[in-house]
Amino acid sequence: MTPAEKPPDGLREFAENLKAAPRHIYETAFRGGTPATDRTRSTFIFGNVFLHLHSVRVHRWTLRWSTTMGLGIMTTSAFLITLITGVMLMFYYKPFPEAAYDSMKDIHFVVPTGRFIRNIHRWAANVMVVAVILHMTRAFYTASYRKPREYNWLIGLGLLVVTLGLSFTGYLLPWDQLAYWAITIGSNIAQSPREVTDAIGITQWFDPGGIQKLLLLGSDVVGPEALIRFYLLHVMLLPLALAALMGVHFWRIRKDGGLARPADADARLGPPPAGTYPIFTEAPQRTYQLAAIVKGRTPAVNNGPENTVPSMPHLFYAELGVFMLTVLICLALALVSDAPLKELANPNVPENPAKAPWYFLGLQELVSFSAFMGGIGVPAIVLLGLGLIPYLDREKEGTGQWFGGPGGWPLVRRSIFVGLGSTLLVETLVIRFGWLREWFPHIPQLIITAINPATILTTVYALYSLWLIRRHHSTRAGAMGLFTCFLCGFLVLTIIGTYFRGPNWVFYWSPGDWPKH
Amino acid sequence: MVSAVDEHFLKEWRRIQNVAVSDEGPVEVRLRQVINPGLKVTDRCVSCHITMGAGEGSVRGAKLLAPHKPVFHDPAEYGCTVCHGGQGLATEKAESHGDVHFWPEPMLPARYSYAGCGTCHAPLNVPSREPYQRAVSAFERLDCYACHRVEGRGGTIRPDGGGMEGPDLSKAGLTGYDREWYPKHVEKMQKAPLKAWKMSFSTILDEDRALLDAYLATCVGASRLVEAKAMFHTAGCLGCHKVSGVGGDSGPDLSRAGYKDPGLTDFSHVNGPATLANWQAEHLRSPLSIVVGSQMPSLGMSDRDIEQLVLYTLSLRRRELPISYVPKDRMRALRFGEREFAVDGATVYGTFCAGCHGLAGSGVRSAGLASFPSIANPDLLERVSDEFLANTIRHGRPGRRMPAWGDMESGIRPEEIRAVVTYLRSLSGVTHKPESVPPRWVKADSASGKALFASACAGCHGAQGEGGEAPALNNQVLLASATDTYLVETIGRGRRGTVMQGFLDPSPARRTLAGTEIESVVAFIRTWEKKQP
Structure with missing residues (x-):
């Protein structure tokens, strides 16, 4: 025992530990070490709680640009951007009518970079809505909803609805004229089942429309109750729902065997080009033991791993690229265009025209003929139809290919003409000659609810689709026709609602022709 | 970044x-x-x-x-x-x-800065322009500025006076002042050892003192606003518009006209910049060219008058305030019913009547509108009693634009109506000639009157006497107030200065009526009168 020698050792050890602490923290955080080999690349993923939703290896087909166009990741990225900027905005936002407006002004004028953050938030939200619609379009046209991905398609529909809900609830929060009247329109659409219950005279006993509006607003008019409700939905319930659904959506991709690809994907891809990162750097040391107890088409079961590459770096770099692109788009838009903020909300001075958020303007166009059909009936039919597609189309041909299935691109092209043509024709007639109410002022409301542009277009699309099913002997053909038609209808109606409708919802070629008050 | x-x-x-x-x-x-x-x-x-x-x-x-x-x-x-x-x-x-x-x-543009006072304040007891100018010049003429300061002007110290200076009177109308000021001034002058008092103060006539009191009531520290308000009380705007619950109903309520949102204002027919001030100015210049279908008469005012009216309109803000911030003047108007206009006849006339009946009571003709009667016409005032005039103001002309001022919550109070009647008399200088016959003495054939009316009167007064270019004759308030003598005289002698010529006078241009024919017409007009139940 030489106590005199001990203390210097302890101190040196302490000093060395202190010096090594950063390295140790890094090593304990990323236990696998640098992702340099197949093994470490794998541990990089499954050793990370956030990344392990990805499979460790990814098929080369998935990485093709044309497979996804990065739209799903773009939606997710936009969501992350809104999440971060949204939390930043929450530090300053006060959810009470006039205080809300003042806090918007504060964010705009005095909060450091507040205006920019708000612009990003607003643009990211719009990018998210666009991207989620395009993502669904991609998934549809590549027939990716088919077995075994039917349920994930349904989750995706849920995500679409929650995304629109998030965007819509956020619309009220600035509490300016734009917000106030857009939400007033929205809540009146929620009340539109009254159109039917009034017409058959049962509203006083059975009033689902009134209940819906009351649930939405917490009051008869848009007021403080509505604001706090929308705020709660916008910052808590809907984001939580979205995050949960997103988790399921991603996890399902893995469980359903990665992204959809054609049965002959391997053959079509050919051998990996020379210089591709080696597919396997070392021989597998273990067999896939789980294969004995897990049923299903996990990546390693029934499929050779030959055409897969490690997700790290191939997939992650692609995802990072899309994320950065999304950030770039949002930042650029935020720099050049300020989010709107009109006058303080004033219940006594209606905006004319009062317009809903742009993605609902197609519906508002239909609502102008029949609130119930445009606002509730047709959207419900569309959602129901979308939800049923994977269960009605049980075919195999064309999965994973753009416009795959009987008919292919020529069918879609024809459907575009049918969809655009019929929608434009109906709208032209209606704008030029008016509708039933103008011709027969005393016509019962029920007839208008039953026969209006919304129902006529839906019927035309449906008949066209049935004809396609018969002609091509394929449900997929009908589905492609129907989806294309609805997409064209959505496009045409949204553009008309956005750019060509003026005060009192009258058609004008340009806002310059609007009457001045 | x-x-x-x-x-x-x-x-x-x-x-x-x-x-x-x-x-x-x-x-x-x-x-x-x-x-x-x-x-x-x-x-x-x-x-x-x-x-x-x-x-x-x-x-x-x-x-x-x-x-x-x-x-x-x-x-x-x-x-x-x-x-x-x-x-x-x-x-x-x-x-x-x-x-x-x-x-x-x-x-607010800098030249309308005083309109900002209207956010909270409402100056009270403001006369119309002519009495206001008389009051202002009385203060000047009597050399009150020698010792008193008003809005930075006057109050010089006399060289031999050793520091004599009266109090600053800029806000005398707001804070109040000693009503006994005159006897006290006189007393001080008599007792004062200083020459300055003797030099600068002498006796003041009663009427001048009344003018000075009227002036002091308007001293609120914003003479430009008061001057503009005096113009507002000259142009008769309250005849159609309401401000803070006082005035007529036929035009928009102006209580918060100064807060009109330019973004919601139609500038498509306005020349010049799209500002509220310019809109108001152009609108006052020619209402019908700015607002399609406007019922507002064109008042033919000078640029300076318009400038003042614009200033006053912009001052109509009346923001809702927490009670501790409500100023005394507004409180006095709201809670104690004090008037924003002075209650002399000229001002009440200028405030309510001048817009339609003209600054001097000579009536107004404006494109697109029925002409408004000339009520200071000596022929009229000679024939009607004060009671007739008061009654007309009180009950109006139902169905025409003249409201029932005495019956409206927002109208004119009885003592103010009396003041207007007196003022009307003073405009023409004519007194009422009392009638020796009973009010209803005409006994004639209304059937022949009907034919005569159709040929001689209906062109202007309407086939059923409903009025057109000329006043309505089937009006119940008119029929109740008008005596037969009044009607006969008016038809026979006409009204000078108006289109209504006497039908007894020979004329080559149109038909004349004999005395008995006029009585028939009167009998016919009487058939429209609904008997009192």
Whole structure:
């Protein structure tokens, strides 16, 4: 025992530990070490709680640009951007009518970079809505909803609805004229089942429309109750729902065997080009033991791993690229265009025209003929139809290919003409000659609810689709026709609602022709 | 990064503060604001206009750093937007001055600054222009400025007086003043050892004292606003428009006209800039060319009159205030029913009647509108009693534009009606000739009267006497008030200066009526009268 020698050792050890602490923290955080080999690349993923939703290896087909166009990741990225900027905005936002407006002004004028953050938030939200619609379009046209991905398609529909809900609830929060009247329109659409219950005279006993509006607003008019409700939905319930659904959506991709690809994907891809990162750097040391107890088409079961590459770096770099692109788009838009903020909300001075958020303007166009059909009936039919597609189309041909299935691109092209043509024709007639109410002022409301542009277009699309099913002997053909038609209808109606409708919802070629008050 | 740089280095207010210097050296660069929760004010104007902030009066640098001229309401306490308008929350020039889209309240132009007082105040007892000018000139003529100061003018110390100076009277109308001032002045003059008193004060006639009292009542520290309001009480605007619950119903309520949102105002027919002031000016110049279908007569006013009316219209703001901030004048008007106009006949006439009946009572003809009767016409005033006039004002002409002023909550009070009647008499200088016969003496054949009416009268008065170019004759209030003599005389002798010529007078151009024929017409007119139940 030489106590005199001990203390210097302890101190040196302490000093060395202190010096090594950063390295140790890094090593304990990323236990696998640098992702340099197949093994470490794998541990990089499954050793990370956030990344392990990805499979460790990814098929080369998935990485093709044309497979996804990065739209799903773009939606997710936009969501992350809104999440971060949204939390930043929450530090300053006060959810009470006039205080809300003042806090918007504060964010705009005095909060450091507040205006920019708000612009990003607003643009990211719009990018998210666009991207989620395009993502669904991609998934549809590549027939990716088919077995075994039917349920994930349904989750995706849920995500679409929650995304629109998030965007819509956020619309009220600035509490300016734009917000106030857009939400007033929205809540009146929620009340539109009254159109039917009034017409058959049962509203006083059975009033689902009134209940819906009351649930939405917490009051008869848009007021403080509505604001706090929308705020709660916008910052808590809907984001939580979205995050949960997103988790399921991603996890399902893995469980359903990665992204959809054609049965002959391997053959079509050919051998990996020379210089591709080696597919396997070392021989597998273990067999896939789980294969004995897990049923299903996990990546390693029934499929050779030959055409897969490690997700790290191939997939992650692609995802990072899309994320950065999304950030770039949002930042650029935020720099050049300020989010709107009109006058303080004033219940006594209606905006004319009062317009809903742009993605609902197609519906508002239909609502102008029949609130119930445009606002509730047709959207419900569309959602129901979308939800049923994977269960009605049980075919195999064309999965994973753009416009795959009987008919292919020529069918879609024809459907575009049918969809655009019929929608434009109906709208032209209606704008030029008016509708039933103008011709027969005393016509019962029920007839208008039953026969209006919304129902006529839906019927035309449906008949066209049935004809396609018969002609091509394929449900997929009908589905492609129907989806294309609805997409064209959505496009045409949204553009008309956005750019060509003026005060009192009258058609004008340009806002310059609007009457001045 | 770009945004952060912009926020921190490119903001105009930072650049202004960077070069500003106070007595203690360069000022600290930070966002400055005036907050007054009671008035709901958060004004960041002082980030650029630093000198107007609390305790920063000594800051120098740029032109916009000139200190505010001395005012009763310190901007450091009351903020800026309460008086000047604009967007206090904003920190950029265009946005804060408020002349941008989607901000309903742009700043008042500098020449209309006094309109800002109207945010809270409502000057009371303001006469119409002519009495106001008489009162103003009386104060000047009697040399009150020698000792008293009003809005920075006058109150010079007499060279031999050793410091004699009367109190500042700028706000005498707001704070009140000693009603016994005249006897006290006289007493002081007699006792005063100083020559200054004897030199500058002498006896004042009763009527001049009345003028001085009228003047003092209007001293609220904003003579330009009072002058503009006097014009408002000359042009008869309240005949159709309401302000704070007083006035007629046929035009829009003007109580908050100064807050009219330019963004919701139609400028498509307005020449010149799209500002509220310009809209009001152009509209006053020619209402019908700005507002399609307007029922407002064109008043044919000079540019100066219009300028004053614009100033007053812009001052109609009347913001809702917490009770502790409601000024005395507004409280007196709201709770104690004091009038914003003086209650002499000329002013009441100017306030309610002049818009339609003309500044001198000679009637108004305006394109697109039925002509308004000339009520100061000597032929009329000679034939009607004061009771007739008062009755007409009280009950109006139902169905025509003349409202029932005495029956309306927002109308004219009985003593004010009496004052107007007296004033009308004074306009023409004619007294009523009492009638010796009973009110209803005509006994004639109404059937032949009907034919005569159709040929001689219906062209102007309408087939059923419903009025057209000329007044309505089937009006129940008229028929109740008018005596037969009045009708016979009016038809027979006509009304000078109007289209109505006497039907007894020979004329080559149109038919005449004999005395008995006139009586038949009167009998026919009487058939429209509904018998009182």
